[in-house]
Amino acid sequence: MQPIQLKPEIYWVGGIDWDLRNFHGYLTPKGSTYNAYLIMDEQTTLIDLVKHYLVDELLARISVLTDPRNIKNIVVNHVEMDHSGALPKLMEIAPEATIITSPHGEKALRRHYKKDWKFKVVKTGDTIKIGKRTLQFVLTPMVHWPDSMATYCPEERVLFPNDAFGQHIASPARFAEELGLDIAFAEAARYYANIVLPLGEQVLKVLTALKPLAIDIIAPSHGVIWRNPAEIKLIIAAYEKWAKHETEPNRAVIVYDTMWGATEQIAYALREGLEDAGIEVSMCSLQTNHISSIVTEVLFSRFVLVGSPTINNSFLPTVGAFLTYLKGLRPKHRIGLAFGSYGWGGQGAKDVETILQELGWNLPEKLININYVPDPAELAQVRETAIRLATHARQ
Numbered sequence: 001m002q003p004i005q006l007k008p009e010i011y012w013v014g015g016i017d018w019d020l021r022n023f024h025g026y027l028t029p030k031g032s033t034y035n036a037y038l039i040m041d042e043q044t045t046l047i048d049l050v051k052h053y054l055v056d057e058l059l060a061r062i063s064v065l066t067d068p069r070n071i072k073n074i075v076v077n078h079v080e081m082d083h084s085g086a087l088p089k090l091m092e093i094a095p096e097a098t099i100i101t102s103p104h105g106e107k108a109l110r111r112h113y114k115k116d117w118k119f120k121v122v123k124t125g126d127t128i129k130i131g132k133r134t135l136q137f138v139l140t141p142m143v144h145w146p147d148s149m150a151t152y153c154p155e156e157r158v159l160f161p162n163d164a165f166g167q168h169i170a171s172p173a174r175f176a177e178e179l180g181l182d183i184a185f186a187e188a189a190r191y192y193a194n195i196v197l198p199l200g201e202q203v204l205k206v207l208t209a210l211k212p213l214a215i216d217i218i219a220p221s222h223g224v225i226w227r228n229p230a231e232i233k234l235i236i237a238a239y240e241k242w243a244k245h246e247t248e249p250n251r252a253v254i255v256y257d258t259m260w261g262a263t264e265q266i267a268y269a270l271r272e273g274l275e276d277a278g279i280e281v282s283m284c285s286l287q288t289n290h291i292s293s294i295v296t297e298v299l300f301s302r303f304v305l306v307g308s309p310t311i312n313n314s315f316l317p318t319v320g321a322f323l324t325y326l327k328g329l330r331p332k333h334r335i336g337l338a339f340g341s342y343g344w345g346g347q348g349a350k351d352v353e354t355i356l357q358e359l360g361w362n363l364p365e366k367l368i369n370i371n372y373v374p375d376p377a378e379l380a381q382v383r384e385t386a387i388r389l390a391t392h393a394r395q
């Protein structure tokens, strides 16, 4: 259980959760990490912690550097229990430690743990000297809880932004270039799509607040650490793009479920039409893809097409689960199309369309709703609809 050095006297001392497979509905097939950092200055300072069941791993890594009883400050950038779960144990060991947190952080910690610990409440612009180094704070409300904040060390040019810029991946690699940049960026995108997507406006405010800071290292609370200037530039640029809901104009995702194959036939005819028009298409059957994987495709795609047959006068429950998730994540500026098949009634595809309208998306084509099984002429019309839809890519 070794700590990993980021800078002289600054160490990663977190925990690796190899077995995590579900993070409140977001599938995490590769696990995650909870990153905690120890600064060995005159006042030994711990920044963020780990989930409760990894507290021994955290303590073991800290103990290589110092007795955990020596910890003077614990910065709680975010109260969610994947980070604060180990706090009660740490406070038993170092009861005189000062907890540095945001105003909402103090309230939330009191609600979570019912303890009268020593708190130091900070807000944006506040600084605390811990010896040779200073900690500077930037509140980052709703990225992604009201209590969230980032901590910055100007002498070392290290940013500790907690959840922002993180990824859910367990790995022996601690740094992005060790993991491989393609994997690190793919996991950062998946994380953004599932956790941060509804908070674009708040993300843009945070990026503006961080702009004046010179940053050598971004040390998030999950996944690998960004320490190469080119990587840092890229991940900040990616966040800016995602926060503005910018998408690839030539990219589409078709999300559907099917009962007897008719809606699937329509989905594949749509794919043919879009591909003939030069659009790259990802096919996402809800029978084989988890909704948390599909929303990562949505993050990048200008076109999002959603199909369902009608059952019990609405869409299939699998489609309903996807649409509920989508409504919560609120991606903007997409071009949508609803489609489906029905035996009688036909409300399934109509209900899909209503939700796409509620998202405020552009729906330039009428919904496609075909009785029972499509015939070749109907499939040809579906392909034509997709080709027309593609012309809206740059609008």
Ligand code: FEO
Pocket (backbone or CB within 6 Å): 078, 080, 081, 082, 083, 144, 145, 163, 221, 222
């Ligand atoms: Fe990683 Fe919002 O907790």
